[in-house]
Amino acid sequence: MYDNFRFKQPIYVTKPILPALKDVNQKLKAIWQSKWLTNHGNMHNELEQKLQAVLKVRNVSVFNNGTIALLTALKALELPVGSEVITTPLTFPATVHCISWNGLQPVFCDTEPESMTIDPERIEELINANTSAILGVHVYGFPCGVEKVQSIADKFDLKVIYDAAHAFSTEINGKGIGTYGDISMFSFHATKLYHTVEGGCLSYKDDQYIDKLYYLRNFGIKNEEQVVDIGINGKMNELQAAIGLLNLELFEQEKQNRRMIKSLYVQNLRELDGVTIPRMPPNVTDSMQYFVIRIDKENFGLSRDELYEDLKKYNVFTRKYFYPLCSEYEPYKALASSATENLTVANRIQSEVLCLPLYGTLGTESAQRICDIIKLIRETRLCLSLEREKLRNF
Amino acid sequence: MYDNFRFKQPIYVTKPILPALKDVNQKLKAIWQSKWLTNHGNMHNELEQKLQAVLKVRNVSVFNNGTIALLTALKALELPVGSEVITTPLTFPATVHCISWNGLQPVFCDTEPESMTIDPERIEELINANTSAILGVHVYGFPCGVEKVQSIADKFDLKVIYDAAHAFSTEINGKGIGTYGDISMFSFHATKLYHTVEGGCLSYKDDQYIDKLYYLRNFGIKNEEQVVDIGINGKMNELQAAIGLLNLELFEQEKQNRRMIKSLYVQNLRELDGVTIPRMPPNVTDSMQYFVIRIDKENFGLSRDELYEDLKKYNVFTRKYFYPLCSEYEPYKALASSATENLTVANRIQSEVLCLPLYGTLGTESAQRICDIIKLIRETRLCLSLEREKLRNF
Numbered sequence: 001m002y003d004n005f006r007f008k009q010p011i012y013v014t015k016p017i018l019p020a021l022k023d024v025n026q027k028l029k030a031i032w033q034s035k036w037l038t039n040h041g042n043m044h045n046e047l048e049q050k051l052q053a054v055l056k057v058r059n060v061s062v063f064n065n066g067t068i069a070l071l072t073a074l075k076a077l078e079l080p081v082g083s084e085v086i087t088t089p090l091t092f093p094a095t096v097h098c099i100s101w102n103g104l105q106p107v108f109c110d111t112e113p114e115s116m117t118i119d120p121e122r123i124e125e126l127i128n129a130n131t132s133a134i135l136g137v138h139v140y141g142f143p144c145g146v147e148k149v150q151s152i153a154d155k156f157d158l159k160v161i162y163d164a165a166h167a168f169s170t171e172i173n174g175k176g177i178g179t180y181g182d183i184s185m186f187s188f189h190a191t192k193l194y195h196t197v198e199g200g201c202l203s204y205k206d207d208q209y210i211d212k213l214y215y216l217r218n219f220g221i222k223n224e225e226q227v228v229d230i231g232i233n234g235k236m237n238e239l240q241a242a243i244g245l246l247n248l249e250l251f252e253q254e255k256q257n258r259r260m261i262k263s264l265y266v267q268n269l270r271e272l273d274g275v276t277i278p279r280m281p282p283n284v285t286d287s288m289q290y291f292v293i294r295i296d297k298e299n300f301g302l303s304r305d306e307l308y309e310d311l312k313k314y315n316v317f318t319r320k321y322f323y324p325l326c327s328e329y330e331p332y333k334a335l336a337s338s339a340t341e342n343l344t345v346a347n348r349i350q351s352e353v354l355c356l357p358l359y360g361t362l363g364t365e366s367a368q369r370i371c372d373i374i375k376l377i378r379e380t381r382l383c384l385s386l387e388r389e390k391l392r393n394f
Numbered sequence: 395m396y397d398n399f400r401f402k403q404p405i406y407v408t409k410p411i412l413p414a415l416k417d418v419n420q421k422l423k424a425i426w427q428s429k430w431l432t433n434h435g436n437m438h439n440e441l442e443q444k445l446q447a448v449l450k451v452r453n454v455s456v457f458n459n460g461t462i463a464l465l466t467a468l469k470a471l472e473l474p475v476g477s478e479v480i481t482t483p484l485t486f487p488a489t490v491h492c493i494s495w496n497g498l499q500p501v502f503c504d505t506e507p508e509s510m511t512i513d514p515e516r517i518e519e520l521i522n523a524n525t526s527a528i529l530g531v532h533v534y535g536f537p538c539g540v541e542k543v544q545s546i547a548d549k550f551d552l553k554v555i556y557d558a559a560h561a562f563s564t565e566i567n568g569k570g571i572g573t574y575g576d577i578s579m580f581s582f583h584a585t586k587l588y589h590t591v592e593g594g595c596l597s598y599k600d601d602q603y604i605d606k607l608y609y610l611r612n613f614g615i616k617n618e619e620q621v622v623d624i625g626i627n628g629k630m631n632e633l634q635a636a637i638g639l640l641n642l643e644l645f646e647q648e649k650q651n652r653r654m655i656k657s658l659y660v661q662n663l664r665e666l667d668g669v670t671i672p673r674m675p676p677n678v679t680d681s682m683q684y685f686v687i688r689i690d691k692e693n694f695g696l697s698r699d700e701l702y703e704d705l706k707k708y709n710v711f712t713r714k715y716f717y718p719l720c721s722e723y724e725p726y727k728a729l730a731s732s733a734t735e736n737l738t739v740a741n742r743i744q745s746e747v748l749c750l751p752l753y754g755t756l757g758t759e760s761a762q763r764i765c766d767i768i769k770l771i772r773e774t775r776l777c778l779s780l781e782r783e784k785l786r787n788f
Contacts, residue, residue: 018426028418037410037589067627068462093614190433226724227720227724229725230725233460233461239637243633
C-alpha cells in the first residue's frame with residue numbers, strides 16, 4: 001500500500017547547510033599559511049565579533065561545542081557546590097548533565113502548556129535556601145517567559161542561564177534573545193540551522209564575564225606565568241571558525257527555505273483533527289530550528305508513537321524530541337522533583353510532540369508528500385478500525 | 395652585538411605538521427558528500443581503529459581534545475566525590491584542573507630527580523583512607539615508574555591514570571605506553587608531534603570502559619529512548635578525524651626530522667658546563683615531543699631565566715615548561731601538599747628546565763645557530779662578569 005508514497009532514500013529530521021568546498025579550501029589555505037590552527041586564532045576572533053552583530057548581543061565567547069559552553073557558563077557563575085538549579089525536564093539531556101557534572105543539583109519544574117518552556121508560575125514553590133539559579137530552555141525556539149523568570153530571580157537573588165541551543169537569531173520585540181538572563185548558550189552543532197560542525201557560544205551583557213570565560217575556556221591561563229582559575233579546554237579551533245564564518249553567509253537563505261516548508265506543513269496539517277501546531281508569539285521571530293506538531297490521540301485517531309512508527313514505513317524518520325523527559329532518565333528518575341505528579345504538563349507534552357523533517361534542501365515537494373503520507377496513514381488507520389468495528393458488530 | 399646571529403623571523407618552540415591541502419580537500423569532499431559531519435562518523439571510527447595499532451593498545455576512544463578526554467576518564471573511573479587524587483605538580487595545568495573540576499581533590503607528590511615524573515617512593519606517605527587514585531604524567535615523554543606505581547596502587551586498591559599528552563607512540567620494551575594503568579590520555583593538540591588540530595584520546599585495556607566512555611562522551615545516550623549516564627559532549631568531529639588520518643601518514647617522518655635536530659642539540663650542548671640533558675632510558679623510545687635541557691646557574695654562569703630572556707633578543711622563544719609548578723598557581727597554592735618543603739625536587743627542576751625549539755621544518759642549520767647563540771650568550775655573560783670582577787679588583 002505504501003509503496004507508491006514511500007521515499008526511495010530515508011528522510012531524516014535535518015540536514016546541515018554546507019558552504020561550497022572551494023570557499024572552504026580558500027579558508028584552509030589561509031590557515032595553512034599562518035600555521036595557526038587553534039588557540040584564539042584570527043578566524044576565531046572574527047567569528048566572535050560577527051556573532052555579536054548577528055545575535056544582537058553585547059558579548060560573545062565561542063566554544064568547541066555548546067555543552068562545554070554551558071558547563072563553563074555554570075562554572076563562571078560560581079554557584080555554590082551542591083546548590084540547586086531549577087530547570088525544565090523537556091530538553092536535550094545535555095542541559096541537565098551540565099548541572100550535575102559541575103556538582104550542582106538539578107530540580108525539575110513543570111512547563112507551560114503553550115510555550116512548552118519552564119513555567120514561571122511553578123518556579124517559586126521549588127525555591128529554597130539552597131537554590132542558586134534558574135536554567136531555562138528556549139525549547140524548539142519558543143522563548144521562556146523571560147520577564148517573569150527575571151523578576152523571580154531578582155526577588156530571590158538567583159542567577160539566570162538560558163539554553164538557547166534552538167534559538168539562533170531569535171528576537172523578542174527586535175531584541176536578541178541572548179540578552180536575557182546572566183548568560184545564554186547557543187549551539188552550533190551540525191544538526192542546528194547555523195553550525196560550525198561542532199561548536200557553540202555564550203552571550204552575556206555583563207563585561208565581568210569576558211575575562212572570566214576567557215580564562216575558564218583556556219585552562220585558567222592569564223599569561224605565561226599565571227594560572228588564575230580552574231579552567232578546562234573549551235576552545236573553538238580555526239577549522240570550526242572557518243566553517244562558521246562561511247555559514248554566516250548561508251543561514252538567512254536556509255531560514256527562508258525552511259520558512260516555505262514550514263508554511264506548507266502548517267497549511268496542510270492545521271485542519272487535521274487532533275493535530276496542534278504550536279505557534280510562535282507575534283513579537284518573536286522564529287529560529288526555524290524545528291517544526292514540531294502535537295498529536296492528540298483521542299482526536300487524531302492514532303497516537304504520536306503510532307504515527308512515528310508508521311512514518312518509518314514510508315522512509316520518513318521523525319524525532320520524538322523530547323521524549324522521554326530528562327526526569328525519566330536513569331540518572332535523574334529518583335529525584336523528588338522527577339515525580340510524575342510534579343510534571344503533569346510536561347508529561348502530557350512529551351507524549352504528544354513530534355518533529356517533522358525541516359531543512360532547506362528537503363524542498364516543498366517532499367514536504368507535501370510527507371503531509372500526504374500523514375493523511376494517508378491516518379485515513380488507513382481510521383478505515384481499519386472502522387472495519388474492525390464492523391466485524392465486531394457483525 | 396646580536397644582530398649577526400639574530401633570526402629574522404621569530405622562532406617558537408613548535409610548529410605543527412600539516413598535510414597537503416589537496417589531500418585535505420579530498421577528505422572534505424567525502425565528508426561533504428556524506429553530509430555526516432560529526433557524531434561517530436566514518437573517519438572518526440577509522441581513526442580509532444588505526445590509533446589502536448599505532449599506539450599498540452587494546453582500546454582507543456577519541457575526543458574533541460585531551461582535556462575533555464582526561465575529564466571524562468576521571469568520571470569513568472567513578473572515584474568518590476571529594477576523594478583525593480595524588481598527582482605531580484610538574485605538568486600543564488589541565489592535568490590538575492581535571493581533578494578539581496570533577497569535584498576531586500588534587501594532592502601533590504614530589505618528582506624523581508632524573509625522570510622528573512611522580513616519585514613512587516614519595517606516593518605512599520600521601521595515601522590515606524580518602525585517596526582514590528594516582529594520576530601520573532609522562533612529562534616530556536619520560537615514562538613514570540609504571541611498575542612501581544602499579545604495585546602501590548594494587549596494595550592500596552587505587553586507580554591509576556596517566557597523562558600521556560607528551561608520549562604519543564612512546565614504547566617501553568616495545569610495549570605501548572598507553573597499556574599501563576587503568577586509562578591513559580594522549581593529546582592531539584596542534585602543539586603536539588601528532589595532532590588533529592585539537593583532539594585527544596583515551597587508551598585502556600579493560601573492555602568495560604568501551605561502553606562507559608562511549609556514553610560519557612555522548613551525553614550518556616545509549617539509544618533514542620535511553621540515557622544511562624551523566625555524560626557531556628566529548629565527540630571528535632569528522633574534520634578533526636580527517637586531519638588525524640592524514641597526519642598518521644606524516645608523523646613518523648616528523649619524528650625522524652626531529653631526531654636529527656635533537657642529536658645536533660645534544661652534540662653541541664652536552665659538553666657545556668651547567669647544562670644537563672635528561673636522557674631517555676635505553677628501553678624507552680623517545681616521542682620527540684620536546685627537547686628539554688636543565689640549566690644549573692652555578693656552573694653555567696647564568697640562570698635559566700637569564701638564558702630565556704637573552705634568547706628572546708635573538709628572536710628565539712623557548713618555553714619554561716613547567717614553571718611555575720601547578721602547586722604555585724592561585725587555585726592550588728593554599729593546599730597542604732603544595733608546601734615547598736614537600737616538593738623540593740620538583741621545585742629545583744622547575745627553576746632549571748628550558749624547552750628549545752623542536753619541529754621538523756626548523757632544520758639542522760637553524761638548530762645549529764640556536765646552539766651557537768646559547769654559547770655566545772654564555773660567553774658574553776661570562777666575559778662581562780669577568781670584566782666586572784677585574785674592575786672590582788682594580
